[in-house]
Amino acid sequence: MNTKPLIDYFNKILPLDDEEKVFVEAFFKERRVKRRQFILQEGEICMHNTFVLEGCFRMYFIDDKGKEHNLQFAVENWWIGDISSFHAEEPSKLYIEAVENSIILQIKKEDQLNLFVDYPKFNRIFRVLAENAMVGLQQRTIQNISSTAEERYLDFLKRYPQFFNRISNIQIASYLGVTPEFLSAIRKKIAKS
Amino acid sequence: MNTKPLIDYFNKILPLDDEEKVFVEAFFKERRVKRRQFILQEGEICMHNTFVLEGCFRMYFIDDKGKEHNLQFAVENWWIGDISSFHAEEPSKLYIEAVENSIILQIKKEDQLNLFVDYPKFNRIFRVLAENAMVGLQQRTIQNISSTAEERYLDFLKRYPQFFNRISNIQIASYLGVTPEFLSAIRKKIAKS
DNA sequence: ACTGTTTCTTAAGATACCTTATGGGTACGT
DNA sequence: ACGTACCCATAAGGTATCTTAAGAAACAGT
Numbered sequence: 445m446n447t448k449p450l451i452d453y454f455n456k457i458l459p460l461d462d463e464e465k466v467f468v469e470a471f472f473k474e475r476r477v478k479r480r481q482f483i484l485q486e487g488e489i490c491m492h493n494t495f496v497l498e499g500c501f502r503m504y505f506i507d508d509k510g511k512e513h514n515l516q517f518a519v520e521n522w523w524i525g526d527i528s529s530f531h532a533e534e535p536s537k538l539y540i541e542a543v544e545n546s547i548i549l550q551i552k553k554e555d556q557l558n559l560f561v562d563y564p565k566f567n568r569i570f571r572v573l574a575e576n577a578m579v580g581l582q583q584r585t586i587q588n589i590s591s592t593a594e595e596r597y598l599d600f601l602k603r604y605p606q607f608f609n610r611i612s613n614i615q616i617a618s619y620l621g622v623t624p625e626f627l628s629a630i631r632k633k634i635a636k637s
Numbered sequence: 638m639n640t641k642p643l644i645d646y647f648n649k650i651l652p653l654d655d656e657e658k659v660f661v662e663a664f665f666k667e668r669r670v671k672r673r674q675f676i677l678q679e680g681e682i683c684m685h686n687t688f689v690l691e692g693c694f695r696m697y698f699i700d701d702k703g704k705e706h707n708l709q710f711a712v713e714n715w716w717i718g719d720i721s722s723f724h725a726e727e728p729s730k731l732y733i734e735a736v737e738n739s740i741i742l743q744i745k746k747e748d749q750l751n752l753f754v755d756y757p758k759f760n761r762i763f764r765v766l767a768e769n770a771m772v773g774l775q776q777r778t779i780q781n782i783s784s785t786a787e788e789r790y791l792d793f794l795k796r797y798p799q800f801f802n803r804i805s806n807i808q809i810a811s812y813l814g815v816t817p818e819f820l821s822a823i824r825k826k827i828a829k830s
Numbered sequence: 831a832c833t834g835t836t837t838c839t840t841a842a843g844a845t846a847c848c849t850t851a852t853g854g855g856t857a858c859g860t
Numbered sequence: 861a862c863g864t865a866c867c868c869a870t871a872a873g874g875t876a877t878c879t880t881a882a883g884a885a886a887c888a889g890t
Contacts, residue, residue: 479858505779513783515775528772560761567760568753574767579721581774582708586698588781589814590706592846612867621782626847628869672888786877805837819877821839837886845878856867 445474450495450549453521457569464563471559472549477542483550484540490529492550496522499546502615505538514619517543519606523573543611593622594630638667643688643742646714650762657756664752665742670735676743677733683722685743689715692739695808698731707812710736712799716766736804786815787823 447469454460454468472495477483484490486506494501501518503526515538518524529536530553551559559566587596597620601608607616617627640662647653647661665688670676677683679699687694694711696719708731711717722729723746744752752759780789790813794801800809810820 505783507783511783513779515778515782527768528775531768531772560764564757564760567757567764571760571764571767574764574771575720575724577771578767578774579724581771581778582721584778585708585774585781586706588778589708589812590698590700590704594846614867619782623848624868625849625870629847632869807837816878817838818840818879822877825839832890833888834890835886835888837884839884840882842881843879846876848875849873851872852870854867854869856865858863858865860862860864 445469446497446547447472447474447549449497449521453495454569457572458565460565464565467559467563471555472551475548475550477546477548479542479545481542482539483542483548484526484529484536484538486537486539487535488529489533490526490536490538491553492525493530493553493556494518494524494540495549496520496524497547497549499548500543500610501540501546502543502611503538503540504618512539512618513621514615517604517607517611517615517619519610523577543615588621593620593626594633596620597627597630598634638662639690639740640665640667640742642690642714646688647762650765651758653758657758660752660756664748665744668741668743670739670741672735672738674735675732676735676741677719677722677729677731679730679732680728681722682726683719683729684746685718686723686746686749687711687717687733688742689713689717690740690742692741693736693803694733694739695736695804696731696733697811705732705811706814707808710797710800710804710808710812712803716770736808781814786813786819787826789813790820790823791827 450472451460451465451468454464460468474497477499483492483494483501484503496518498520501524502514503516503518503524504512504514506512516524524540526536526538526540528534529538533553560570587599591599597616600616600620613627613631614624617624620627622630643665644653644658644661647657653661667690670692676685676687676694677696689711691713694717695707696709696711696717697705697707699705709717717733719729719731719733721727722731726746753763780792784792790809793809793813806820806824807817810817813820815823
């Protein structure tokens with residue numbers, strides 16, 4: 445099992461001692477997920493926190509009209525999960541689907557709670573993670589309420605250039621909150637200028 | 638100085654012992670802020686974390702066209718601050734302005750960091766706070782990319798009924814990402830039905 | 831109580847974005 | 861290697877939201 449990227453990731457935030465590394469190795473389980481497979485579906489309770497080793501995921505929800513809306517993508521060294529469902533232990537409204545064949549590391553909610561009690565350092569680490577995620581979401585909210593779709597698309601490309609050749613325009617459109625047809629028009633306009 | 642609401646607030650998340658209460662009383666400072674006064678302006682580094690005892694604030698940014706966009710409101714028992722600037726110690730792009738005469742409790746960044754080291758329980762508390770904030774922002778992102786302005790307004794009223802008689806429609810429109818004129822049209826339509 | 835400022839509303843014309851439909855190209859599973 | 865499903869582009873007509881301008885009502889500071 446390959447926990448090295450995860451341990452490196454934690455080390456960058458706050459260096460781990462050996463005992464903490466052992467815990468990580470013991471309680472994060474590697475799992476392979478095929479393209480199109482779900483690691484969470486609406487109605488299920490999110491019982492794992494997931495770290496992506498390889499591959500790509502999207503998290504989305506389906507509105508009353510049956511339309512999908514992407515909330516987040518996750519590639520190597522990103523976290524993904526429905527925090528809301530995870531914490532409240534309520535049925536999730538979200539889907540998390542592998543966009544590519546992927547490899548992930550997962551920790552069970554129960555084990556993560558023990559982690560927080562037995563190794564307090566992880567409270568600091570996960571606080572930092574949550575705060576970083578907040579900053580990202582706040583940034584996205586700023587974009588959503590103040591920018592046009594074209595500006596949002598350009599910002600998306602600048603912010604996540606890794607996604608450009610990896611995620612279809614349909615998925616990007618869904619993330620930006622526009623129809624694929626309109627994104628196509630935007631791309632045409634950008635190409636011309 | 639009235640730290641009781643803050644201690645009650647912490648106790649609800651994770652009960653504090655006496656030593657921790659003393660720390661809170663020692664390091665959170667009460668401050669009175671008049672209507673229209675700023676506790677943070679663009680260009681400043683956000684050096685405090687703020688808890689609202691009384692009154693109401695709005696946090697906003699100004700886009701390249703000079704337009705204001707509200708990111709968040711905060712009333713009694715809410716936190717407010719530019720986390721991004723607070724953590725990175727970079728100049729903020731945001732303004733935080735008192736909408737009413739207000740009373741707040743503030744802790745300096747330095748003291749909050751000591752708090753995390755000396756009283757690890759606060760790592761858990763602030764991790765929970767950050768996670769709650771994430772859930773809220775995620776919810777708002779969902780709304781932004783999938784709902785019409787009318788739906789967003791109705792959801793806003795349902796979620797924050799306290800704001801209805803307290804915050805002007807201009808401020809609500811800015812929070813929702815629409816013009817005041819259009820919000821006015823929405824309100825007219827809702828009133829009819 | 832007065833006065834200046836801010837707020838809310840209305841309306842007309844403009845722009846951003848959506849819906850539906852269609853066709854050609856490309857990638858995936860077998 | 862094949863067929864099928866998916867992806868991307870284009871276009872026409874429709875809806876949501878913005879811009880500008882103006883007036884009436886409510887409010888804040890003195």
